[in-house]
Amino acid sequence: MGDGSLLHTDIDAWLARHQSKDLLRFITCGSVDDGKSTLIGRLLYDTGAVPDDEIARLERDSARGSAGGELDFSLLVDGLAAEREQGITIDVAYRYFATEARKFIVADTPGHEQYTRNMITGASTAETAVILVDARKGILTQTRRHSYLVSLVGIRRVVLAINKMDLVDFDPGVFQRIVADYEAFARPLGFDAITPIPISGRDGDNIALISARTPWYDGPTLLGYLEAVPLAADTLAGRPFRMAVQGVVRPDLNFRGFSGQISAGVIHVGDEVRVCPSGRTSQIARIISGFGDLDTARAGQSVTVTLADEVDVSRGDVLAAAGSPPESAERFVATLVWMDEQPLVIGRSYWLKVGARTVAVVVTGIDHRVDVNTLEHHPATRLELNEIGDVALRLDQITPFDPYEANVDTGGFILIDRVTNATIAAGMLRSAERRADNIHWHAQTVDKTARARLKGQRSAVLWLTGLSGAGKSTLANRIEQRLLAEGRHTYILDGDNVRHGLNKDLGFSEADRVENIRRVAEVAKLMADAGLIVLVAFISPFRADRELARSLMEPGEFVEVFVDAPLAVAEARDPKGLYRKARAGELKNFTGIDSPYEPPLQPEVHIDTTLTSPDAAADRIVRLIEQRGLPGVDGDGI
Amino acid sequence: MSDPDLSIAAGTVAASPERLTHLQRLEAEAIHIIRETVAECERPVMLYSIGKDSAAMLHVAMKAFHPAKPPFPLLHVDTTWKFREMIRFRDSHARNLGLELLVHTNPDGLAAGVGPFTHGSAVHTDIMKTQALKQALDKYGFDAAFGGARRDEEASRAKERIFSFRNAAHAWEPKAQRPELWRLYNARKHRGESLRVFPLSNWTELDVWQYIAAENIPLPDLYFAAERPVVERDGTLIMVDDDRMPLASGETPEMKSVRFRTLGCYPLTGAVESTAATIPAILQEMLTSRTSERQGRVIDRDQAASMEKKKREGYF
Structure with a gap:
């Protein structure tokens, strides 16, 4: 261990200098053979980010590998055991290095089949992109794809790193040709700046030091560029103030603070702010950062603020500059990047998270799909894994937003599957859709409670789900007879009265089945609003669709009844002869035969029809309904 | 390119006073993450x-909720083989901050007398750390656990999400793994996950x-050099922290001026x-001698993919 004498006198100066570094996040994009891992390994090595023991390991591993004893820098960044075996990177990895001027975080994303998902993920936090091109191959389809994806997430400055210049004898003609090709192609993407640099990741030319082998090049080294490129934060501070409220801090009755990370703008104590979407205004009373108070705070800082007035603020609200607040809407046009194996289904309900707000959302239509290789638009009825398209969204709550171009935090969102909880899409809000603006939901003095009380009951939606032949209709009829005898007002929705009228335009494809259930759920909701007890008897095989129906109703109003019969039993009953036809191949997409049934995980009522008679089951459910009493009287739901 | 002062570029671009420094940005991000959880x-x-x-993470958490306290307890998985100084520091630090501290030791491992000297580092780590952590999380029903791990520590960490999902x-x-975009974290999960x-x-x-220096965060003395009794084993200096450490014949602890770069079970920490x-x-x-901090950890040396394997098994 050295005695550090070289640094001994100026360690304090060193500390002070390194306390005041800034931070740049960037992404590298390239195809499998463009030498991306080698370039990143080289950056780490040249900036001294690789510890001595890892260099020793690198020398050992390089001797064994394919680089013939030369240091193989790609070995520094190939992380997981699975990748080492396959010789490819499989996911987004983050690497860290620093120079005197800046700390850097680089997102390393693979260039093969999961490229779109991984690249969008890596690029979402990046401020600039290094787009790698093999000097021998020039601009490839992948280069176009990467450039489009980078522009899609809003990166405005890119480096065109033309790599492997050593393999084309550092020929300036090759370099200039590729630069011209790229600039022509990239014009519609609207980058603010494209900086081409001739490099060799393997040999280090123009990475940290200007290469003697490119005397014709007078631009910056790659590191020089990365140290000088402007930061996104510089422009964000000049935008209108926005802060998504993550939580309310309430240590005692005298303090009520709202916590969040400022995503744009600057605030001062005394500034007028607007709570969105409610629109109420107040002034900033205190700005708390860490253990002390500030007079002012800016984009990027995590703070807690208190307001001068007692206004209602909760998680998911956005605090904004009072004079230039975000718009609020519930219908949007957005760009979606689909990231799940299960395709996007129009009409299905998902969760949408934007800022600190999570709301239910339905994709109501797809305007077009973008071919990421040609940038052409194609009509589409669904989006598959790694596909990108412009869609219309309907949220179940008025939500404040800015267009993504104006503010990433109030315009960028993710979609989450309601059943698997997976993150299934990333999206960018573009604008509010005006179409529905003229429909206002007036607060009616005659409301659901009033209507239901007139009928001496509480609204309910009994949702009977199960295989064909499980006994849903039989059970629904028994329940309705009992309820009628008790003087209740009811209605049954089933295939017989819905399929022949309201939904006669729908077939049995997956998309049509989703739409079928969506319409039934909406009708049930209206009937519940009219004060009725609605019985819905549909196979409704998909969990997500039943969850959508549940989400439309008030808490306690939706009662999921799983009418459970094993397939063999239902098939043996076969009251309409449908199983026989399905087995014979005359009926396609028949639930239980060639289309799945997803049983409820936590139904309110589970009827095992092999053990319980329809009458006993009906008794049980009617008791449950009758115990609920009247609305506004005993208050408790089921 | 191995200059210890890391100077690379010809020109130096100082952060303007208008910009947040890298430490301010990292702190703001960590606060956001903790609040979101x-x-x-x-x-x-x-x-x-x-x-x-842990010290830095806890300091950030104290800031995140000020003037309130962080609304969660601390949990220490005690293998009973930690440095004695660590336990003293732990108890006094939690008391000073006014936070609830839970301590869990695997009772089965304790009853079976599992320890690094008798069972080896792999078995000890599995029973007294990995299994003990799972027990503690299940016992209290915690659905999220903050850890101080960093992506630069180890290759498999570099690919792990900030919100890292674990099955039941x-x-x-x-x-x-769930894609993690912008600063939007998906924390939804089913019961048991x-x-x-x-x-x-x-x-x-x-x-x-740098953060610890800038914020004056207290640390256990073990991080700072002092004369301590050590023996050298397989090229690693092990401190003789108590009399449970069996000494080979002819092996005598020597007083040396040493410090620790990471803290763990004393028999496994070089x-x-x-x-x-x-x-x-x-x-x-650090700037003059660049070895990775995990080099001192005996448990990582077994095989190249050892950390990934342990994580798949539920190690933190």
Whole structure:
């Protein structure tokens, strides 16, 4: 261990200098053979980010590998055991290095089949992109794809790193040709700046030091560029103030603070702010950062603020500059990047998270799909894994937003599957859709409670789900007879009265089945609003669709009844002869035969029809309904 | 290119006073992550390992909720083989901050007398750390656990999400990770599933030290050089912290000026010879001798993929 004498006198100066570094996040994009891992390994090595023991390991591993004893820098960044075996990177990895001027975080994303998902993920936090091109191959389809994806997430400055210049004898003609090709192609993407640099990741030319082998090049080294490129934060501070409220801090009755990370703008104590979407205004009373108070705070800082007035603020609200607040809407046009194996289904309900707000959302239509290789638009009825398209969204709550171009935090969102909880899409809000603006939901003095009380009951939606032949209709009829005898007002929705009228335009494809259930759920909701007890008897095989129906109703109003019969039993009953036809191949997409049934995980009522008679089951459910009493009287739901 | 002062570029671009510094940005991000976890999870807990990363993470958490206290307890998984100084520091630090501290030891391992000398590092780590952690999370029903791990520590960490999803068996599935975009974290999960949350994911070892220096965060004395009794085994200096350590015949502890770069079970944690007794002196040593901090950890050496394997099994 050295005695550090070289640094001994100026360690304090060193500390002070390194306390005041800034931070740049960037992404590298390239195809499998463009030498991306080698370039990143080289950056780490040249900036001294690789510890001595890892260099020793690198020398050992390089001797064994394919680089013939030369240091193989790609070995520094190939992380997981699975990748080492396959010789490819499989996911987004983050690497860290620093120079005197800046700390850097680089997102390393693979260039093969999961490229779109991984690249969008890596690029979402990046401020600039290094787009790698093999000097021998020039601009490839992948280069176009990467450039489009980078522009899609809003990166405005890119480096065109033309790599492997050593393999084309550092020929300036090759370099200039590729630069011209790229600039022509990239014009519609609207980058603010494209900086081409001739490099060799393997040999280090123009990475940290200007290469003697490119005397014709007078631009910056790659590191020089990365140290000088402007930061996104510089422009964000000049935008209108926005802060998504993550939580309310309430240590005692005298303090009520709202916590969040400022995503744009600057605030001062005394500034007028607007709570969105409610629109109420107040002034900033205190700005708390860490253990002390500030007079002012800016984009990027995590703070807690208190307001001068007692206004209602909760998680998911956005605090904004009072004079230039975000718009609020519930219908949007957005760009979606689909990231799940299960395709996007129009009409299905998902969760949408934007800022600190999570709301239910339905994709109501797809305007077009973008071919990421040609940038052409194609009509589409669904989006598959790694596909990108412009869609219309309907949220179940008025939500404040800015267009993504104006503010990433109030315009960028993710979609989450309601059943698997997976993150299934990333999206960018573009604008509010005006179409529905003229429909206002007036607060009616005659409301659901009033209507239901007139009928001496509480609204309910009994949702009977199960295989064909499980006994849903039989059970629904028994329940309705009992309820009628008790003087209740009811209605049954089933295939017989819905399929022949309201939904006669729908077939049995997956998309049509989703739409079928969506319409039934909406009708049930209206009937519940009219004060009725609605019985819905549909196979409704998909969990997500039943969850959508549940989400439309008030808490306690939706009662999921799983009418459970094993397939063999239902098939043996076969009251309409449908199983026989399905087995014979005359009926396609028949639930239980060639289309799945997803049983409820936590139904309110589970009827095992092999053990319980329809009458006993009906008794049980009617008791449950009758115990609920009247609305506004005993208050408790089921 | 191995200049110790890391100077690379010809020109130096100083951060303008209008810009947040890298430490300010890292702190703001960590606060955001911690607040998001508290908002979206029912019962979070902070894994407190007493080391410098834990110290920095806990300091950030104190800031995140000020003037309130962090709304979660601390949990220490005690293998009973930690340095005695760590336990003293742990108890006094939690008391000073006014936070609830939970301590869990695997009772089965304790009854079976599992220890690093008798059972080896692999068995000891599995029973007394991995299994013990799972027991503790299940016992208290925690659905999210903060850890101080950083992505620069180790190759498999570099690919792990900030909100790292674990199935009901606490296992990590590297191929089934949720995409993590912008600063939007998906914390949704079913009952029995849980999250490991790493607020310091984007910090490096140097960032942590700089932050500790800038914020005056107290640390156990073990991080600073002092004369300590050590023996050398397989090239690693092991401190004789108590009389449970069996000495070979002819093996006598020697007093050496040493410090520790990471803290863990004393029989598994190598010391480095050093005279650095202050944080600037430690930084100075780091800049002149660059070995990775995990080099001192006996448990990582078994095989190249050892950490990934342990994580799949539920190690933090």
